[in-house]
Amino acid sequence: MKKQRPVNLDLQTIRFPVAAIASILHRVSGVISFVAVGILLWLLGISLSSPEGFAQAAAIMNSGFVKFIFWGILTALAYHTCAGIRHLMMDFGMIEESLAAGTRTAQVAMVVTVVLSILAGVWVW
Template sequence: MGKTVKKQRPVNLDLSTIRFPVTAIASILHRVSGVITFVALGILLWLLGLSLSSPEGFLQASAVMQSFFVKFIMWGILTALAYHTVGGIRHMLMDFGYLAETQVVGTRSAQICFGITVVLSILAGVLVC
């Protein structure tokens, strides 16, 4: 049996001091937007089912969509879906070799992804209101 050697490693438990690169932020947000989209699918299917159930159900769904809070949630869902889609296209372009897998290209494509999502998020806000 080998000896266990204790190594003195620095431990940083203060997460506010860690500066993530833009590519890491893009990756984390892609995962988060995927979870949001998955959960939102249930909400959207419920709302669709309600609206298609009967004329009264359609009126109920329309009434639900009049609330500012629901419009805000719907805007968030559309923004998450937009980011997940744009981020997914970015990943596919890298996987198929259309984008080089370098730090410079990764950083720039993540920034472009954020920019496209901002534009789509504004359009989603206009659509929801």
């Protein structure tokens, strides 16, 4: 049986709703946070190994590129936390499960993340 339905494989023509973008970003930020744990534990291990190791870790953190990476890690963690709280509130029934509420809470999570990201950037730099 052959189905005659349209297939759109051009992702640039598909317009995702805000809640779908929030869900995708939540998964991406989770992967980034998972990888960041390894990087941060490595840096912590160096800094706790000896006084010379601490100086080496401090020198690593003084690099502009590393500060940018660290800011990205903090931003991903902030978004993952905000979106996770949003999901928990919806799971516990504190927020109704409707399209309007999903869109509104996704927008709130993104705005809060932008504010936290700016604050993290000020703190890192």
